[in-house]
Amino acid sequence: MSPRNIEKDQKLRDERQRQILEAAMHVIARRGLPATKIADIASTAGISVGNVYKYFRSKDDIFKALVESGQQEYREFVEHALHLEGSSYDKLYWYTENWLSYRNGWAITVILQYARTSEAVPEHVTQAVSARFIDNLRPMAEMIAEGQAEGVIKNGGSLELALIYVSMMEGLILHNIPGIHEIAMLTPDKMLALLLK
Amino acid sequence: MSPRNIEKDQKLRDERQRQILEAAMHVIARRGLPATKIADIASTAGISVGNVYKYFRSKDDIFKALVESGQQEYREFVEHALHLEGSSYDKLYWYTENWLSYRNGWAITVILQYARTSEAVPEHVTQAVSARFIDNLRPMAEMIAEGQAEGVIKNGGSLELALIYVSMMEGLILHNIPGIHEIAMLTPDKMLALLLK
Amino acid sequence: MSPRNIEKDQKLRDERQRQILEAAMHVIARRGLPATKIADIASTAGISVGNVYKYFRSKDDIFKALVESGQQEYREFVEHALHLEGSSYDKLYWYTENWLSYRNGWAITVILQYARTSEAVPEHVTQAVSARFIDNLRPMAEMIAEGQAEGVIKNGGSLELALIYVSMMEGLILHNIPGIHEIAMLTPDKMLALLLK
Amino acid sequence: MSPRNIEKDQKLRDERQRQILEAAMHVIARRGLPATKIADIASTAGISVGNVYKYFRSKDDIFKALVESGQQEYREFVEHALHLEGSSYDKLYWYTENWLSYRNGWAITVILQYARTSEAVPEHVTQAVSARFIDNLRPMAEMIAEGQAEGVIKNGGSLELALIYVSMMEGLILHNIPGIHEIAMLTPDKMLALLLK
DNA sequence: AATGAATGAGTATTCATTCAT
DNA sequence: GATGAATGAATACTCATTCAT
Numbered sequence: 152m153s154p155r156n157i158e159k160d161q162k163l164r165d166e167r168q169r170q171i172l173e174a175a176m177h178v179i180a181r182r183g184l185p186a187t188k189i190a191d192i193a194s195t196a197g198i199s200v201g202n203v204y205k206y207f208r209s210k211d212d213i214f215k216a217l218v219e220s221g222q223q224e225y226r227e228f229v230e231h232a233l234h235l236e237g238s239s240y241d242k243l244y245w246y247t248e249n250w251l252s253y254r255n256g257w258a259i260t261v262i263l264q265y266a267r268t269s270e271a272v273p274e275h276v277t278q279a280v281s282a283r284f285i286d287n288l289r290p291m292a293e294m295i296a297e298g299q300a301e302g303v304i305k306n307g308g309s310l311e312l313a314l315i316y317v318s319m320m321e322g323l324i325l326h327n328i329p330g331i332h333e334i335a336m337l338t339p340d341k342m343l344a345l346l347l348k
Numbered sequence: 349m350s351p352r353n354i355e356k357d358q359k360l361r362d363e364r365q366r367q368i369l370e371a372a373m374h375v376i377a378r379r380g381l382p383a384t385k386i387a388d389i390a391s392t393a394g395i396s397v398g399n400v401y402k403y404f405r406s407k408d409d410i411f412k413a414l415v416e417s418g419q420q421e422y423r424e425f426v427e428h429a430l431h432l433e434g435s436s437y438d439k440l441y442w443y444t445e446n447w448l449s450y451r452n453g454w455a456i457t458v459i460l461q462y463a464r465t466s467e468a469v470p471e472h473v474t475q476a477v478s479a480r481f482i483d484n485l486r487p488m489a490e491m492i493a494e495g496q497a498e499g500v501i502k503n504g505g506s507l508e509l510a511l512i513y514v515s516m517m518e519g520l521i522l523h524n525i526p527g528i529h530e531i532a533m534l535t536p537d538k539m540l541a542l543l544l545k
Numbered sequence: 546m547s548p549r550n551i552e553k554d555q556k557l558r559d560e561r562q563r564q565i566l567e568a569a570m571h572v573i574a575r576r577g578l579p580a581t582k583i584a585d586i587a588s589t590a591g592i593s594v595g596n597v598y599k600y601f602r603s604k605d606d607i608f609k610a611l612v613e614s615g616q617q618e619y620r621e622f623v624e625h626a627l628h629l630e631g632s633s634y635d636k637l638y639w640y641t642e643n644w645l646s647y648r649n650g651w652a653i654t655v656i657l658q659y660a661r662t663s664e665a666v667p668e669h670v671t672q673a674v675s676a677r678f679i680d681n682l683r684p685m686a687e688m689i690a691e692g693q694a695e696g697v698i699k700n701g702g703s704l705e706l707a708l709i710y711v712s713m714m715e716g717l718i719l720h721n722i723p724g725i726h727e728i729a730m731l732t733p734d735k736m737l738a739l740l741l742k
Numbered sequence: 743m744s745p746r747n748i749e750k751d752q753k754l755r756d757e758r759q760r761q762i763l764e765a766a767m768h769v770i771a772r773r774g775l776p777a778t779k780i781a782d783i784a785s786t787a788g789i790s791v792g793n794v795y796k797y798f799r800s801k802d803d804i805f806k807a808l809v810e811s812g813q814q815e816y817r818e819f820v821e822h823a824l825h826l827e828g829s830s831y832d833k834l835y836w837y838t839e840n841w842l843s844y845r846n847g848w849a850i851t852v853i854l855q856y857a858r859t860s861e862a863v864p865e866h867v868t869q870a871v872s873a874r875f876i877d878n879l880r881p882m883a884e885m886i887a888e889g890q891a892e893g894v895i896k897n898g899g900s901l902e903l904a905l906i907y908v909s910m911m912e913g914l915i916l917h918n919i920p921g922i923h924e925i926a927m928l929t930p931d932k933m934l935a936l937l938l939k
Numbered sequence: 940a941a942t943g944a945a946t947g948a949g950t951a952t953t954c955a956t957t958c959a960t
Numbered sequence: 961g962a963t964g965a966a967t968g969a970a971t972a973c974t975c976a977t978t979c980a981t
Binding site: 592593594596599716 | 940941942943944
Binding site for chain 5: 164198199205
């Protein structure tokens with residue numbers, strides 16, 4: 152009866168949804184949530200305004216999905232680092248080098264920071280993001296603990312050091328400043344040096 | 349009108365202006381610029397909406413003034429640290445302890461971060477803020493260089509280390525997360541440990 | 546294609562069209578024209594949105610068809626009453642009893658009332674409906690005139706009395722109020738009593 | 743301190759509110775609630791769109807206020823009739839003549855009918871309006887009971903007769919049909935004749 | 940013919956800014 | 961100067977209609 156290919160339709164729907172989130176991530180990271188118009192997201196995604204609403208109930212709904220997928224993407228990233236072959240230094244090096252250069256890393260960092268700190272975000276969202284943020288520190292803490300066992304990394308609470316290191320990376324990522332590279336050629340080894348004995 | 353009154357009037361104007369900026373700083377830091385209404389600023393400052401416009405031309409004007417006074421306040425703060433009596437460690441300790449706990453520190457950090465990174469901010473503002481940010485790194489770099497001369501602080505480019513340290517502090521300040529203190533009692537010495545040999 | 550099939554196709558088309566109008570009648574009567582979405586009509590009719598447009602040019606087109614078929618259905622109803630065997634009282638009784646209880650009576654009454662009175666309806670539609678409404682009063686007027694000739698019904702212009710009686714029925718039908726039956730068990734004889742000498 | 747006259751301001755506010763409701767009543771009665779734009783109400787009231795929202799939270803809020811004031815206005819009207827000097831016939835005559843010709847009568851009738859019957863109206867509103875409608879029948883029932891005691895009016899439940907009479911008036915009022923007056927010069931005595939013995 | 944995804948014009952609502960008092 | 965009512969441009973969201981499959 153139906154003249155449409157249901158399976159293919161579903162694939163197209165999933166593809167569209169990813170398309171919208173991808174567009175939203177970059178636009179929102181650059182301008183902030185409230186300054187981003189649905190029309191911006193739609194045109195970046197190459198679709199019409201109305202069609203965005205076929206896939207998401209509201210702008211806030213998009214933001215929520217963005218935050219969730221961002222945190223999941225980060226979790227997979229850091230878990231991947233943890234399970235690499237090699238010394239803990241190698242793992243941390245890989246993490247540092249790749250999160251800095253990864254195309255979505257900056258955008259995810261900016262968006263999650265906004266989600267955690269702005270009172271314009273509903274409190275239950277803020278809290279969920281914060282809880283997950285802390286949970287996402289654990290793989291990094293594990294890498295640090297390994298390094299301490301290997302005698303390479305400074306002593307101290309591994310979770311505390313993880314928080315400090317992640318904060319530093321976030322702080323640096325947020326300094327997307329023109330001209331910053333002229334004063335600092337920040338390479339992973341310079342950043343990791345802070346953790347070393 | 350006597351010159352006495354004119355002078356007094358001017359003082360009142362300046363006082364009001366500071367009042368408005370103070371209110372704007374806290375409201376904007378919490379909700380972000382676009383989500384903050386002039387009415388919020390006015391009511392926080394305890395004056396009427398219309399009256400705000402007697403002191404500032406527009407919302408953007410308030411933001412610009414905020415950013416400027418914030419950067420100036422930071423500059424004075426860091427210069428003060430640099431000229432303290434004592435070792436470079438003592439100076440950095442004072443800086444770390446006080447900027448973290450200073451009432452306006454958090455708000456200034458949040459606002460300047462937004463001013464630097466959002467495309468919703470006019471480019472000439474972004475650029476001015478960024479340039480001044482780099483300039484404001486110098487007193488910190490000087491303290492670090494002193495510490496290196498004293499043989500206490502790690503080797504490396506002092507401006508680079510300053511950027512890293514400031515980024516870390518900003519990153520930590522932005523983690524105004526409920527529950528974060530249960531996993532990390534961050535004291536100045538733990539943070540400074542990163543810089544030490 | 547054989548003429549047999551063409552004929553069959555036409556029947557199917559007519560059937561679908563009636564299906565859509567039937568669905569539209571009930572949805573629109575309940576929510577009003579502007580608050581009714583094409584999607585509501587489609588899903589009530591059990592077909593897809595796109596398919597509705599295979600049978601009607603537009604929402605307004607559906608409404609126009611609805612109004613026409615509603616007025617025709619009413620006309621047939623009242624003509625049927627007029628040509629029943631029996632006294633004029635019997636005819637009026639049958640009319641009163643059955644229009645009140647007839648499944649489409651309420652919906653048709655509501656829709657025609659809207660079509661006649663709302664400025665949101667194009668004027669040429671309003672006028673056509675009104676003209677036909679007046680015309681549709683005539684069979685009722687005839688029944689009343691008969692009753693007057695029989696000496697059972699009050700004196701007075703038969704068309705005027707018809708208008709009054711029909712208005713009363715419409716008014717009552719529009720009082721689809723929960724709880725109304727607890728204060729009034731309205732039976733045809735009570736309503737007809739008004740017309741009697 | 744305040745440069746505005748508070749008492750005068752309040753009066754102006756009340757005046758504006760009445761202005762908006764008055765405008766809304768006529769526009770909504772003519773076009774229906776969903777087809778009425780806030781811009782229509784605003785321009786009819788002679789103020790700006792934004793200013794409407796200084797006095798009412800939303801379009802639905804306006805509608806609710808309209809319904810309440812409409813029912814109150816009707817109640818006062820019918821109570822006034824009840825307490826007039828004279829026979830019950832005189833009272834009913836006054837009621838019939840004046841509600842028909844009263845400038846707001848038509849609009850109130852149309853709006854209340856919509857409020858009672860459309861599913862587009864939230865159910866708690868529908869129910870409140872219906873309950874009050876039934877309550878508002880009582881003064882009319884009292885007039886009818888008086889008439890029955892005087893031996894002028896037909897026998898029968900007074901509340902039932904009230905419902906029938908009010909429905910008839912509503913039905914007639916809703917027949918705001920061009921050309922209707924050429925077939926029926928409806929005067930109060932013709933309408934009241936229905937109730938007489 | 941049937942489907943439902945895609946489009947974009949239309950409307951409710953918000954809020955920076957102005958202005959009469 | 962101070963106030964807050966008034967304005968209207970801007971934006972989220974809806975829905976009639978079209979169109980590719």
